[in-house]
Amino acid sequence: MSEPDDIKLMERCGNGDRRAFEKLLARYEKPVFNAAYRMLNSPDDARDVTQTVFLKVYEHLDQYDPKYRFFSWIYRITLNESINWLKKSNRLDALDADTADTASGPEQEASNEQLSEGMQAALMTVSPDYRAVVVLKHLLGCSYREISEVLEVPEKTVKSRLYTARQLLQQTLTERGLHR
Amino acid sequence: MTIDPKYFELIQAEIDGEIDAAGNAELETFLAESEEGREVYEHLETLCRSLDGMPSIDPPPHLKHVLLNQAPVKAAQRPSPGLLQRLLSGPILGYVGVFAAGIALALALVDSDQASSGALDDVTGLVGTMANPEFAVPKHGTVFIDENEVAGTVTLHSTGPILIVDFDLATRQPVEIVAGYSDKTIWFNGFAQLESTGTSIVAEAGAVTLAMEGKRRYAVYLNNPRMRAATIDLRFVANGAVIHEAELEFSEPD
Numbered sequence: 001m002s003e004p005d006d007i008k009l010m011e012r013c014g015n016g017d018r019r020a021f022e023k024l025l026a027r028y029e030k031p032v033f034n035a036a037y038r039m040l041n042s043p044d045d046a047r048d049v050t051q052t053v054f055l056k057v058y059e060h061l062d063q064y065d066p067k068y069r070f071f072s073w074i075y076r077i078t079l080n081e082s083i084n085w086l087k088k089s090n091r092l093d094a095l096d097a098d099t100a101d102t103a104s105g106p107e108q109e110a111s112n113e114q115l116s117e118g119m120q121a122a123l124m125t126v127s128p129d130y131r132a133v134v135v136l137k138h139l140l141g142c143s144y145r146e147i148s149e150v151l152e153v154p155e156k157t158v159k160s161r162l163y164t165a166r167q168l169l170q171q172t173l174t175e176r177g178l179h180r
Numbered sequence: 181m182t183i184d185p186k187y188f189e190l191i192q193a194e195i196d197g198e199i200d201a202a203g204n205a206e207l208e209t210f211l212a213e214s215e216e217g218r219e220v221y222e223h224l225e226t227l228c229r230s231l232d233g234m235p236s237i238d239p240p241p242h243l244k245h246v247l248l249n250q251a252p253v254k255a256a257q258r259p260s261p262g263l264l265q266r267l268l269s270g271p272i273l274g275y276v277g278v279f280a281a282g283i284a285l286a287l288a289l290v291d292s293d294q295a296s297s298g299a300l301d302d303v304t305g306l307v308g309t310m311a312n313p314e315f316a317v318p319k320h321g322t323v324f325i326d327e328n329e330v331a332g333t334v335t336l337h338s339t340g341p342i343l344i345v346d347f348d349l350a351t352r353q354p355v356e357i358v359a360g361y362s363d364k365t366i367w368f369n370g371f372a373q374l375e376s377t378g379t380s381i382v383a384e385a386g387a388v389t390l391a392m393e394g395k396r397r398y399a400v401y402l403n404n405p406r407m408r409a410a411t412i413d414l415r416f417v418a419n420g421a422v423i424h425e426a427e428l429e430f431s432e433p434d
Contacts, residue, residue, distance in 0.1 A: 018248075
């Protein structure tokens with residue numbers, strides 16, 4: 001994550017440089033969309049949240065503090081917007097295992113696709129706070145320190161949330177025969 | 181045997197690539213002696229590999245243009261709130277106000293022949309239906325627009341005889357959209373906007389023409405009293421040239 005570049009691009013955006021915004025988009029559109037998708041489990045909702053995130057970035061350029069890294073700012077907006085979206089659509093509660101079920105049975109050998117679908121369904125069974133750490137760690141490749149920066153919580157909390165989230169996921173996947 | 185919680189932490193740190201040399205040495209010793217520890221390690225590693233292997237999804241192709249088109253325009257156009265918005269400051273009232281403004285705009289601009297036919301009498305009854313832009317009514321199709329000048333989606337829904345054409349678009353310059361319908365029994369029944377008031381609409385027999393710029397979400401309501409199959413032809417025009425054409429189909433209910 002080439003930080004100086006991001007900050008320079010942000011400054012240029014602030015001066016109305018459209019090409020700088022295009023470059024930021026090229027860099028962050030996909031991770032933002034994917035993070036929202038994993039949080040919301042809906043491509044349509046992820047699209048809307050991505051729109052809101054970039055609109056907010058553009059509208060709040062003047063509020064960006066360069067002492068923080070750009071990615072932590074945009075990922076924080078993404079996760080907050082995703083959680084707001086869940087609140088608005090009354091989907092804040094984690095789904096129970098049956099509701100988020102997939103077609104695979106315990107006796108089936110899980111294909112990669114099944115595993116991926118099962119994993120997404122399992123993700124929806126954990127609360128958004130736990131989902132967020134998993135998304136940051138496994139989808140966006142953030143370190144503990146980076147996750148702590150994005151979520152504005154101590155690293156100790158990050159480790160503990162990750163641990164609990166993984167335990168819950170493991171349990172759900174084992175119940176569905178997708179994890180031994 | 182119960183594993184000391186500190187080893188869970190070390191196992192997790194090792195798998196996450198966040199362990200220091202001392203921790204690593206301690207973990208190695210522990211794993212060499214504990215079968216249960218090795219099992220916990222393997223399970224967690226397998227889970228993490230599966231999580232890392234979750235595929236990345238490509239965003240819809242038109243999204244980039246939507247994002248590009250919405251942002252600069254929004255930043256450049258920040259007019260001071262109008263009287264209506266200032267008066268109606270709460271979020272719910274704000275919605276109603278915006279819709280009411282949209283309806284007022286539609287009423288003001290709509291073709292006088294149709295206005296006099298009484299076709300707009302029911303419009304006020306539709307004001308509330310846009311409060312939730314996620315229409316909980318049947319969807320008949322969506323077209324994706326991915327041009328430099330305009331990008332986004334147009335979706336056709338219906339509820340009873342009412343056709344709802346939901347526009348979610350972003351443009352980087354003024355764009356005119358002509359939504360034509362050849363069936364003469366269909367008539368314009370209303371217009372509502374979400375979050376903005378910058379779209380103008382002119383309704384004539386057989387077509388509605390919208391003019392917009394920036395990021396806009398709005399819906400055009402058409403009345404299809406006989407619920408016949410219908411085609412809505414969409415034509416997007418910028419600088420006098422047609423930049424995109426698309427069709428939305430409504431099929432007769434079974």
